[in-house]
Amino acid sequence: MARSLAISGSATLLASTWSIPLAVKLVIGGDSRASRLALDLLNSLTSVPTVVIGLVMYLILSRSGPLGFLNLLYTPVAIALGQAVLVTPLITSAAAASLSGVHEVVWEMAMALGATERQAAGAMLREALPSILTVVLLGFNRALGELGIALMLGGNIRGFTRVMTTAIALEVSRGEFELALSLSGILLSLAIVVNVAIRRMGERR
Amino acid sequence: MIELLDVRYSYPRGAEALRGVALTIREGITSLVGPNGSGKTTILKISAGLLRPAAGQVLVDGSDLWSADPEERLRLRRSVVYVHESPVVMRGTVEENVAFGLRLRGVPDEEAREGVREAMEMLGLSQLASASARTLSAGQRQLVALARALAVSPRHLLLDEPTANLDRENRRRVARVLRTLAREGVSVAVATHDRLLALEISDRAVLIEDGLVAAEGGPSEVLEGL
Numbered sequence: 001m002a003r004s005l006a007i008s009g010s011a012t013l014l015a016s017t018w019s020i021p022l023a024v025k026l027v028i029g030g031d032s033r034a035s036r037l038a039l040d041l042l043n044s045l046t047s048v049p050t051v052v053i054g055l056v057m058y059l060i061l062s063r064s065g066p067l068g069f070l071n072l073l074y075t076p077v078a079i080a081l082g083q084a085v086l087v088t089p090l091i092t093s094a095a096a097a098s099l100s101g102v103h104e105v106v107w108e109m110a111m112a113l114g115a116t117e118r119q120a121a122g123a124m125l126r127e128a129l130p131s132i133l134t135v136v137l138l139g140f141n142r143a144l145g146e147l148g149i150a151l152m153l154g155g156n157i158r159g160f161t162r163v164m165t166t167a168i169a170l171e172v173s174r175g176e177f178e179l180a181l182s183l184s185g186i187l188l189s190l191a192i193v194v195n196v197a198i199r200r201m202g203e204r205r
Numbered sequence: 206m207i208e209l210l211d212v213r214y215s216y217p218r219g220a221e222a223l224r225g226v227a228l229t230i231r232e233g234i235t236s237l238v239g240p241n242g243s244g245k246t247t248i249l250k251i252s253a254g255l256l257r258p259a260a261g262q263v264l265v266d267g268s269d270l271w272s273a274d275p276e277e278r279l280r281l282r283r284s285v286v287y288v289h290e291s292p293v294v295m296r297g298t299v300e301e302n303v304a305f306g307l308r309l310r311g312v313p314d315e316e317a318r319e320g321v322r323e324a325m326e327m328l329g330l331s332q333l334a335s336a337s338a339r340t341l342s343a344g345q346r347q348l349v350a351l352a353r354a355l356a357v358s359p360r361h362l363l364l365d366e367p368t369a370n371l372d373r374e375n376r377r378r379v380a381r382v383l384r385t386l387a388r389e390g391v392s393v394a395v396a397t398h399d400r401l402l403a404l405e406i407s408d409r410a411v412l413i414e415d416g417l418v419a420a421e422g423g424p425s426e427v428l429e430g431l
Binding site: 031105106108109110111112113114115116119123126127 | 217255282286287288289291293296305306309310350354357
């Protein structure tokens with residue numbers, strides 16, 4: 001369970017570091033053709049199956065792939081990287097939707113008071129923080145619940161890359177349905193607890 | 206002083222909003238009057254550097270805003286403050302909202318506190334300092350937005366319908382504050398449909414029609430025909 005949390009948490013944080021600034025950039029450039037195209041593309045990518053991302057990342061990280069020299073395949077880092085790629089379109093497009101709600105008013109107000117573009121973007125982010133937190137949470141849940149990437153890039157190695165979803169798949173293949181159901185219950189409870197905790201945090205802010 | 210020289214502007218995928226406006230916002234109070242959609246708000250936003258004109262020049266205290274280097278442009282922009290007609294308040298207390306512009310400018314804490322206190326006092330907001338800004342009425346929000354602008358002591362203050370949500374008492378208070386600022390040498394421009402306000406406080410009035418300056422002069426003279 002701790003491994004699942006750590007891997008999916010790192011993946012979400014990693015994806016957030018580029019997805020949220022990208023969302024800000026896209027919202028600021030809202031009317032430009034490039035921004036609109038990028039948002040359309042990201043929206044489409046949110047529905048790409050996890051096995052497709054798993055396959056592409058497998059080819060990149062495999063020994064003969066461009067990043068093969070890093071020897072990351074079948075490590076927790078590989079799963080985290082794959083999950084980060086998976087949740088990037090989701091976090092970017094949902095964050096852009098949240099930010100566009102405050103962009104028009106907060107951006108102009110900040111600029112009208114003499115903000116630099118960076119300061120205005122910061123004000124916009126602060127104002128949208130509760131919804132941005134929800135978006136990050138959405139990304140975390142997506143990463144935590146995916147199976148294809150964890151299986152293809154992690155290999156389900158016991159004590160090393162086995163996470164909740166791959167453990168459930170393994171128990172089902174063994175016919176251990178009771179254990180699989182228990183693990184599913186734990187995964188579901190975990191998702192609920194993290195959801196509630198982060199939402200409460202957002203409300204307090 | 207802010208000068209607009211033959212300024213043209215079109216909104217993306219929209220008609221031409223300004224069709225060669227020549228206008229000077231000088232010390233004292235200038236009222237911009239005219240029907241909805243005539244271009245008053247666009248003039249204020251262009252004067253504040255929030256919109257870049259398609260053609261023409263915007264001079265702030267004699268310097269061309271859009272040919273200045275980024276550092277100089279920021280300095281010029283910071284001498285002008287624009288307050289939108291729909292007052293925006295952010296999460297946090299009234300005091301934090303009023304301090305926002307000062308924080309952007311990196312004003313030291315003690316000086317900022319003093320600026321915030323003065324601005325809130327001027328607009329009768331002192332009692333609300335620690336209230337959550339999001340819980341305020343539309344009128345109170347308008348006062349907070351105005352206090353936020355006053356706190357940074359702008360040389361040029363541009364207000365879009367500043368009394369739209371205010372009751373009589375607060376309307377009088379705002380009028381008084383604007384007159385005081387004008388006496389202190391601030392150039393104030395007010396886009397308004399409030400004919401009485403324009404007559405009461407303005408030194409000059411400018412009638413905007415269909416993206417052009419249709420008339421300008423003394424307020425009673427310009428407003429007479431409206």
